[in-house]
Amino acid sequence: MTFADLLLQQTINGLSLGAMYALLALGFTLVYGILELINFSHFNVFMVGSFVGLWVLQQFGLSGQEIVLAGLPLVGVLLAAFVVTMGVSGGIGVAIERLCLRPLRNVKGPAAMITTIGVSYILFNIVLLTVGADSKNYPNPVPAIHYHIGGAVLDLRVILIWIVATILMLGLYFFVQRSRLGKAMRATAQDAEAARMMGVEVDKVIIMAFFLGSALAGAGGMIFGLYYNFTSFLIGFTAGLRAFTAAVLGGIGNVPGAMVGGILIGLIEAMSAQFLATAWTDVIIFSILVLVLVFKPSGLFGRIAPTKS
Amino acid sequence: MPNVASLLATVPEARRQQIAIGTLIVLAAIFPILIDRNDADVDSMANAAAYATLALGLNIVVGFAGLLDLGYAAFFAIGAYTYGILTAYQLQPPWNDFWAVFQTLGLATPVPADIGDGMVVHFTLSFWIGLPLAACIAAGCGVLFGAPTLRLRGDYLAIVTLGFGEIVPIVVRNWSDLTNGAAGLNGVAAPRLFGWSFGVNSVPYYYVAMLMVAALIFISIRLRDSRIGRAWMAIREDEIAAGAMGVDRTRFKLLAFAIGAAFGGMTGVFYVAKLQTATPEMFGFPVSVMILVMVVFGGIGSVWGVVLGAFILQLLQSWWLQDLTEWLHILGRAVGSTTLQKIDLIESIELIFGVILVLMMLFRRQGLIPAVRPQAALTFDQQHAEVRRGGFSGLNLQGLGGDKRTGEIALDIKGVTVRFGGLTALNKVDLQVPTGSVVAVIGPNGSGKSTLFNAITGLLDNTEGSIRFHGDEMRGLPPHTILKKGIARTFQNLRLFPNLTVMDNALIGQHARLTTGVFKAIARPPSTRREEKAARDWAMEVFAIFGNRLVPRVGQMVLGLSYANRRRIEIARALASRPRILLLDEPTAGMNPAESLELAEQIKSLNDLGLTVLLIEHKLDVVTRLADTVYVLDHGDIIASGKPDEVRQNEAVLTAYLGRNAQAAVAGVA
Numbered sequence: 001m002t003f004a005d006l007l008l009q010q011t012i013n014g015l016s017l018g019a020m021y022a023l024l025a026l027g028f029t030l031v032y033g034i035l036e037l038i039n040f041s042h043f044n045v046f047m048v049g050s051f052v053g054l055w056v057l058q059q060f061g062l063s064g065q066e067i068v069l070a071g072l073p074l075v076g077v078l079l080a081a082f083v084v085t086m087g088v089s090g091g092i093g094v095a096i097e098r099l100c101l102r103p104l105r106n107v108k109g110p111a112a113m114i115t116t117i118g119v120s121y122i123l124f125n126i127v128l129l130t131v132g133a134d135s136k137n138y139p140n141p142v143p144a145i146h147y148h149i150g151g152a153v154l155d156l157r158v159i160l161i162w163i164v165a166t167i168l169m170l171g172l173y174f175f176v177q178r179s180r181l182g183k184a185m186r187a188t189a190q191d192a193e194a195a196r197m198m199g200v201e202v203d204k205v206i207i208m209a210f211f212l213g214s215a216l217a218g219a220g221g222m223i224f225g226l227y228y229n230f231t232s233f234l235i236g237f238t239a240g241l242r243a244f245t246a247a248v249l250g251g252i253g254n255v256p257g258a259m260v261g262g263i264l265i266g267l268i269e270a271m272s273a274q275f276l277a278t279a280w281t282d283v284i285i286f287s288i289l290v291l292v293l294v295f296k297p298s299g300l301f302g303r304i305a306p307t308k309s
Numbered sequence: 310m311p312n313v314a315s316l317l318a319t320v321p322e323a324r325r326q327q328i329a330i331g332t333l334i335v336l337a338a339i340f341p342i343l344i345d346r347n348d349a350d351v352d353s354m355a356n357a358a359a360y361a362t363l364a365l366g367l368n369i370v371v372g373f374a375g376l377l378d379l380g381y382a383a384f385f386a387i388g389a390y391t392y393g394i395l396t397a398y399q400l401q402p403p404w405n406d407f408w409a410v411f412q413t414l415g416l417a418t419p420v421p422a423d424i425g426d427g428m429v430v431h432f433t434l435s436f437w438i439g440l441p442l443a444a445c446i447a448a449g450c451g452v453l454f455g456a457p458t459l460r461l462r463g464d465y466l467a468i469v470t471l472g473f474g475e476i477v478p479i480v481v482r483n484w485s486d487l488t489n490g491a492a493g494l495n496g497v498a499a500p501r502l503f504g505w506s507f508g509v510n511s512v513p514y515y516y517v518a519m520l521m522v523a524a525l526i527f528i529s530i531r532l533r534d535s536r537i538g539r540a541w542m543a544i545r546e547d548e549i550a551a552g553a554m555g556v557d558r559t560r561f562k563l564l565a566f567a568i569g570a571a572f573g574g575m576t577g578v579f580y581v582a583k584l585q586t587a588t589p590e591m592f593g594f595p596v597s598v599m600i601l602v603m604v605v606f607g608g609i610g611s612v613w614g615v616v617l618g619a620f621i622l623q624l625l626q627s628w629w630l631q632d633l634t635e636w637l638h639i640l641g642r643a644v645g646s647t648t649l650q651k652i653d654l655i656e657s658i659e660l661i662f663g664v665i666l667v668l669m670m671l672f673r674r675q676g677l678i679p680a681v682r683p684q685a686a687l688t689f690d691q692q693h694a695e696v697r698r699g700g701f702s703g704l705n706l707q708g709l710g711g712d713k714r715t716g717e718i719a720l721d722i723k724g725v726t727v728r729f730g731g732l733t734a735l736n737k738v739d740l741q742v743p744t745g746s747v748v749a750v751i752g753p754n755g756s757g758k759s760t761l762f763n764a765i766t767g768l769l770d771n772t773e774g775s776i777r778f779h780g781d782e783m784r785g786l787p788p789h790t791i792l793k794k795g796i797a798r799t800f801q802n803l804r805l806f807p808n809l810t811v812m813d814n815a816l817i818g819q820h821a822r823l824t825t826g827v828f829k830a831i832a833r834p835p836s837t838r839r840e841e842k843a844a845r846d847w848a849m850e851v852f853a854i855f856g857n858r859l860v861p862r863v864g865q866m867v868l869g870l871s872y873a874n875r876r877r878i879e880i881a882r883a884l885a886s887r888p889r890i891l892l893l894d895e896p897t898a899g900m901n902p903a904e905s906l907e908l909a910e911q912i913k914s915l916n917d918l919g920l921t922v923l924l925i926e927h928k929l930d931v932v933t934r935l936a937d938t939v940y941v942l943d944h945g946d947i948i949a950s951g952k953p954d955e956v957r958q959n960e961a962v963l964t965a966y967l968g969r970n971a972q973a974a975v976a977g978v979a
Contacts, residue, residue: 038464100667110377111670113464114605117379118666121598125660237594241475244468279483286472293465294457 005151010270016158016227018266019165023220024243025250025258025265026172027093027213033189033253034209035105040116041096042217043240044123049089049218050231051127054138056081062139065229069141077141082164085222086215092123093214094207102203120236127233135232138225161223168219169259172212176255181208189253238282242269245289251299260301337519341512350628352511357623358518359580364603364619365525365612366572371601372610372680373538374565375545376459377467380474381600384570386592387450388443388577390481390488393587395434396498399489404428436500439578447574448567455566459559474597478589493588497581507582514583521579522616525572528831529612532568535830535837536816536823541565543806543817550804552788553766554797555821555886564827595659602662605669608676617677622662630654681808681866709851709887712919714745719890719921720765720796725774727760727945734760736945737774742890747912747922749932749953752942753965758925759801761942762894766798767791778890793821795889799879799896801925805867812863814878815848818885851884854911873904880908890921897928909934929957941965 001009024046031039060077061067069077096119104112142157176182181204187195188205196202224239225231246265250257265285272284292299317325336343341351363385370378394400395416402408404419408430411417415435419428434442458469481488488494499507500517507513532538540561543551552558581587599622607618634654641649654661669676712719720742727735735757742748750758764772767788776783783791797818806814823844829837852859855877862870867878876896883891896912897905909931916922916935926932932939932953939956941949943965949956956962 036464038468100671103671107674109375110371110463110467111674113377113467114601115667115670117598117601118663118670121659121663121666125657125663129657129660237475241468241472248465279479282479283476286476289472290458290469293461293469297461297465 001151006274008150009152010274011267012152012154012158014267014270015263016161016223016266017269018263019161020220020223020227020262021239021243021246021265022259022262023165023168023216023223024239025246025262026169026255027217028244028247029250029252029255029258030185030209030213032247033255034185034192034206035101035112037101037112037116038244039213040113040240041119041123042093042116042213043236044120044127045089045092045096045214045236046217046221046224046239046243047231047233047236048092048123048127048221049085049214050138050221050225050235051131051136052088052218053081053085053222053225054136054231056084057139057141060141062141064137065140065144067139067141068143070143074141074143078160078164082219082222085218089218089221090211090215093210093217096214097207097210102206124233124236131233133233135230135234138229138231140226140229142226157226161227164219165223168216172216173255173259175212181205185209241282242285245285245292248289249292249299251301254299254301257299257301261299334523341515348511351515353624353627355511355515355518355583356627357620358515358522359576359583360600360603360623361522361616361619362518362525362572362576362579363600364607364615365522365529366569366576367600368569368604368610368612368615369529369532369541369572370565370569371604372615373533373545374541374562375463376562376565377463378470378566378569378597379467379594379601380470380472380477380597381569381573382592382594382596383474383477384447384451384573385577385580385596386477386481386589387447387570388574389581389587389592390494390577391443391446391574392434392436392439392578393494393497393581394487395432395439397489397494397496398431399494400432400487401429404430433498436498436578436582439582440575443574443578444571445574447577448571451566451570452563455563456559459562459566471594471597474594478593481589481592488587488589491589493586494581495586497585497587499585500582509585514579518579521575526612526616531831531833532827533612535833535841536820536825537561537564537827537830539809539813539817540820542809542813543820546806546808547804549768549788550800550806551817553768553792553800553804554817554882555789555792556817557787557789568827598659599662602666606665606676608678608680609674610680611676611678614676614678614680621677622665625661626655626658630658709884709915709918709920712744712889712921714743717744718742719744719779720923721775721777722761722765723775723777725761725764725772725776727757727764727769727772729771733945735764738942738945738947740940740947740950742921742923743937744921745916745919746937747916747924747935749924749926749936749939750942751926751929751932751939751956755944756942756965757945758942759894760945762798762892762925765791765892766796789821792886792888795887796892797883797886797888797890798892799876799883799894801894801898803875803879805875805878805882807868808866810864810866811852811859811870811878812845812848814867814882815851815885816844818882819844819847819887822887848881848885851881854884854915855881873900876900877908884915888920890923891915893922893924893926895925895927897926897931905931906934933957 024042027042027045028039031037031042057077060080062077100115100119101112104115140157142160145156147154176185184195184200185205185208187198187200188202192202221231224235242265243262246261247258248261249264250259250261268285268288269281272281276284340354344350363381366384367378367381370376370381401422404427408417408419412419415433417430417432420431422429454473458466461469482491484490499509501507502513540551540556543554543556544558544561548558603619603622604615606622607616608614634652637652637654638650641647675681718741722738722740725735725738726733738761740748740750750761752758760769763769765776765783767783767786767790772784774784778794778796781794783794783796806817809817823840825837825840849860849863852863858874859877859881862874867875870878876899880893880896893912897908900908905928912922912924912935924932924935936953938950939953940947941956941959941962948961948965949959
């Protein structure tokens with residue numbers, strides 16, 4: 001492979017990873033935008049989503065990479081798997097908000113954040129104790145069709161991942177920008193108190209933010225499985241930290257920013273794995289997080305942080 | 310039994326504490342004999358004690374200074390590897406004369422190389438030197454890591470520390486020349502005392518660990534009850550107010566980080582010396598979470614609480630869960646349930662930790678032993694004692710004010726401009742405060758009055774122009790330095806430290822005037838005791854300005870006091886710093902007319918003592934009563950200034966306040 005081929009190949013890989021991080025980053029950004037809360041449980045909602053997707057695919061009789069589908073059955077199975085995964089993950093997100101975070105909404109200090117760490121730990125260990133510590137083979141019903149672009153290879157499944165991620169992100173974007181609830185959401189993010197006075201049901205908005213964020217994280221978890229052909233109870237931590245970096249990079253609280261940030265982090269990961277060393281990827285991404293926070297805390301496209309009194 | 314209880318009640322509290330601590334020490338000392346030297350149990354206790362020292366370290370960072378650190382295990386790892394690398398057969402540079410010096414100090418010996426026939430260095434760092442050395446190295450890392458990140462908001466800091474906690478094991482794993490990578494360091498030396506090696510006998514480790522716990526409890530309590538601890542708690546309660554009251558925030562946050570890291574580093578030395586091995590897995594995220602769970606469970610900020618939390622959770626793992634699991638299995642066999650027989654609670658320990666975190670946060674945020682104890686309410690007599698109103702005289706407020714009305718300009722503001730985005734909040738403001746006078750700034754809401762105060766006290770970083778105080782430029786100085794120069798302020802929307810006592814609030818006001826550092830806070834020499842006593846006496850004198858409104862309440866939490874009293878505490882806190890000029894931002898806001906006039910009298914009395922005052926006020930009767938000069942701000946411009954009566958007649962002022970038509974109406978009536 002020539003250098004140009006390598007670059008192209010890693011761009012393809014990076015865009016796939018980036019799509020996944022972007023979906024995950026959106027959940028951090030939606031919740032942070034409204035509650036100013038770093039939701040650590042999001043890390044493992046992503047992981048649980050990946051297992052829900054695995055379970056749904058198994059229900060269709062899929063296991064391993066041998067069974068492939070084509071045409072309508074393929075679309076139907078993937079659609080069903082994504083819908084169920086996103087529904088369940090979204091439900092988990094709503095349950096977390098309702099049971100663990102709403103009682104703490106008016107408590108000052110780190111109580112809510114510590115709670116999300118606890119919830120994250122609970123999800124993590126429930127999966128570890130029920131499915132075990134070994135990583136699980138992820139079924140992949142997409143036929144192994146490869147397109148060659150120069151020396152680089154583009155898989156059909158990568159294209160499908162891009163399509164799914166694009167549809168979800170555009171859907172979210174238009175929901176936030178155009179719908180009535182989306183407008184309420186943006187208003188609440190600006191000033192929850194004022195939004196409440198204007199008749200916005202803030203509780204509903206917060207529930208919606210958790211549902212959407214967690215549903216997208218679930219979709220991200222399924223994409224992880226389809227992309228890497230495995231899943232494990234461990235995947236939430238690293239992916240979560242990277243996606244959070246993506247949200248900060250794009251400007252936390254900013255929806256398009258999280259998407260761009262996710263793509264950038266995906267590309268950075270792919271390039272550093274190719275041209276530096278995989279072992280140091282996390283160090284590089286963490287350095288980006290610190291540098292952004294220190295020198296440009298509002299991120300690349302961040303709204304100007306309101307000065308809190 | 311009631312006899313015992315009533316007997317106990319007659320013993321003074323300090324004595325009761327001494328008895329309790331003495332009993333604990335004796336129990337800890339004879340524990341290995343009590344349980345008949347059961348090695349496994351002594352070993353569990355030694356491990357629990359090691360975790361108690363970690364919890365104490367994290368408690369300084371999270372509990373005292375309020376910085377949520379999710380990567381605390383990193384410092385544990387740094388200490389562990391410092392000692393591990395310097396005693397294991399890992400780092401072996403070729404032997405030459407340079408190392409002879411270390412040999413005479415007992416830090417290195419020549420050993421034959423594995424490959425070839427040369428000699429290589431084997432480091433033989435003593436455990437007892439390793440403890441302080443690792444503490445220093447970990448503290449250094451804490452400072453290096455903290456310096457760029459501690460300016461971040463609290464929640465960002467949490468995620469950055471989480472990342473840091475993840476990076477350190479990665480570096481350890483990848484840097485295998487130094488650390489032997491994932492395989493871990495082997496052959497870490499056990500501690501030796503007078504030539505006798507501890508080996509794998511649990512008893513000496515137990516005593517070392519217990520001594521460390523005792524020492525760190527002592528240090529924690531001494532720090533907590535000192536100038537240092539008060540500064541940390543001020544930062545935790547309200548960072549901006551802490552800065553405005555003279556606390557150098559960056560320095561004290563770094564200090565908390567460094568001391569917490571030092572505790573962690575020391576424990577790391579102990580831990581690897583005891584295990585005689587170190588692997589990257591011993592210091593991962595689960596360890597950081599476990600220490601956090603101990604702190605949360607025991608009580609954030611509570612010294613005895615976190616120790617108890619650490620012991621309970623450690624022993625839960627090593628003693629009780631084992632028994633519980635067996636009981637569940639017996640129960641399972643009895644009722645014929647295979648599910649029950651399969652349960653292994655020890656494997657579920659992390660799940661249990663997660664549940665503990667969530668339940669504690671939801672139902673008992675103050676932990677097992679709350680850091681803040683419930684207080685006795687004021688007695689009926691104290692509450693209903695007749696309040697003394699009005700000005701004061703005969704108080705011995707030496708060192709407050711004393712500036713004569715020389716006509717010299719104390720505070721000289723020239724061309725100060727502040728812009729927020731497109732909004733010009735202050736536009737080339739000129740304002741002078743003569744020494745010993747009272748100057749008032751009035752103006753409609755949003756006219757820039759509070760922005761002016763923020764600019765003077767260094768809370769803004771976009772101030773243009775010049776702010777001179779007795780000739781020195783204040784612009785560009787950090788808030789704590791400005792306070793030290795003698796400018797103290799109050800805030801319009803009260804920025805007290807709500808979970809601290811009235812006395813602590815006033816003592817934090819004196820932060821910049823006190824000198825106690827870390828070592829003096831721990832050792833508490835007579836000079837420090839004198840300084841503390843003088844600080845408390847001075848605070849009481851300042852409280853006396855407000856008659857008996859604050860004096861009976863010095864031991865109360867600010868949180869539970871009335872609004873008017875909280876306003877008074879803000880003024881007292883500012884006065885406690887012995888300012889040369891006092892900036893009051895709407896001091897009578899929310900007070901009823903009687904209280905407002907009472908406060909006006911007191912401000913007048915302060916001015917009579919020679920304290921210069923710059924005042925923002927809405928109530929014109931208060932302004933007229935107090936001010937020598939009035940400045941009127943409107944939309945960031947000074948539109949008028951002069952004596953109160955002149956300003957009241959000024960047309961521009963009437964327009965700004967009442968609108969043009971209303972002014973015409975007023976003129977018509979007149």
